[in-house]
Amino acid sequence: MSEPAAKECGKCGRELPPQAFARDRNRLDGLQPYCRGCVARYGAAHYRRRREAMGKPVRDKPDVPVGHKWCRTCGEIKPHGDWHRNATASDGLATRCKACKAVQGRQGHLQRKYGLTEAERNDLVASQMGLCCICLAAPAAQVDHCHETGRVRGVLCFSCNAALGQFKDQPEVIRRAAAYVEGIAWKPTLVAPGVYRLPS
Numbered sequence: 001m002s003e004p005a006a007k008e009c010g011k012c013g014r015e016l017p018p019q020a021f022a023r024d025r026n027r028l029d030g031l032q033p034y035c036r037g038c039v040a041r042y043g044a045a046h047y048r049r050r051r052e053a054m055g056k057p058v059r060d061k062p063d064v065p066v067g068h069k070w071c072r073t074c075g076e077i078k079p080h081g082d083w084h085r086n087a088t089a090s091d092g093l094a095t096r097c098k099a100c101k102a103v104q105g106r107q108g109h110l111q112r113k114y115g116l117t118e119a120e121r122n123d124l125v126a127s128q129m130g131l132c133c134i135c136l137a138a139p140a141a142q143v144d145h146c147h148e149t150g151r152v153r154g155v156l157c158f159s160c161n162a163a164l165g166q167f168k169d170q171p172e173v174i175r176r177a178a179a180y181v182e183g184i185a186w187k188p189t190l191v192a193p194g195v196y197r198l199p200s
Helices: 036-053 098-114 118-127 158-166 171-181
Strands: 068-070 077-079 083-085 093-097 142-145 152-156 189-192 195-197
Touching: 083 098, 093 098, 098 118, 098 142, 118 152, 142 158, 152 158
Parallel strands: none
Antiparallel strands: 068 077, 083 093, 142 152, 189 195
């Protein structure tokens, strides 16, 4: 379909060239009924009236200085350096600031991996008096779970959680390690070629 040589804006009534209208494939002429200027001038007010008529909340758009962006999650205005890049966005920046994205990332990780909310994790840490379940000295920071059943066992410090991982969650290996530290040598005795006897 060929574009008209000029089109009348349904809002201001001016005859304008087709370039003054945004495209709309659902219209017969392929153009929006209002010119770009009217959409910019009256579009927000129309949107606000429609939302208020439906009983939905309407946010006031803050006055943002150049080089800054408003985060709709935390409601703060931050410089562009506090945002991740997003090539598909109109301004080239993500919709949430880095801090909000990090918080939501942690919450999503807890939910996906352990089935916990952040409040449940905090309750678990509080029930341990904020300390690691194993060493009882370092602050609890990492959620520990059974790799077979997926059941959450507690919240450990980084070192204790890493140690359990190195021992591959095998209780008999952990018991031998504890006995070794206590001075009991668990050295096997060679009784035949390729056959070793462990001390009882």
